[in-house]
Amino acid sequence: MYEVIALFRLLVEVCASAGPTVRRTLAQPVLTVCLMTVVYGGMHVLREESLSGGLRVAFLDSEASRDARKRELENAMMQAELRQFTKSNRLIEKSLETLLERAAGAARVRLDVFHNGVIGITGNGLLRYDVTNTAAAPGHSSGPLVHNQPLSDWGSVLPALLAGRWQMVRTEEFKSASVRARFEAMGASISLLCPVADVQGKLAGALIVSWDAGNAPPSGAELQSLATSVQHIGGQIAAVLDLRGASGWSGGRASGD
8 A cells, every 4th residue: 555655646746747738647547546545545444443543554554563453452352252261160160069059968060061073084073072160079079170072972871961851870870981980980879960951952061960879869859859950050051151152062952851
């Protein structure tokens, strides 16, 4: 754009020093340059949604200043995302603590979030899960946070989760050796698994409430009431995950009981 302005100034100087015939000859090129300048400036004004900002970007900004402004914008966006993540994480942690208080005798509660993983050799997205949040009762282990694990680990329990149903599973009943090993290392003997699904039924993950050996879980109406409470909290967590864009698995829908 600086070259266009320089050409425009040169043409004006030539016109000012030339005779009437030359000025008439140069009138059309000068008018064309003027129109190009107006259009160029107008495009930036519309894009910046500001007259002063658009004119500054069009005629005054250097490439270095544009890069600096881009970096400032990216940094501001990152800071906003970090604040949103921190806020949503606090909400999830508070939900897990509330859930642990309601589950009599429970040792821990864990949140698994399902997502699309990297593209495999076949070209298909590999479904994965992360254990993102945990809470544990005093004297009990919450277990490790694991990331990018194959969703096939949960193959035996996924059908019920997709159907929107809760289920009680003993540690020895898990078909995945890695899942069994993690639960055994925590001391978990039996677990309540409930889907984490939004109002449209999209399955975002699972809440897992575990009891260690010697602490029996509730039964009958008390268990049903607890499972209903867990599913309700799961819906709230799914909404939080959706707001921060964390529920990246688009293939699952829970139908509910």
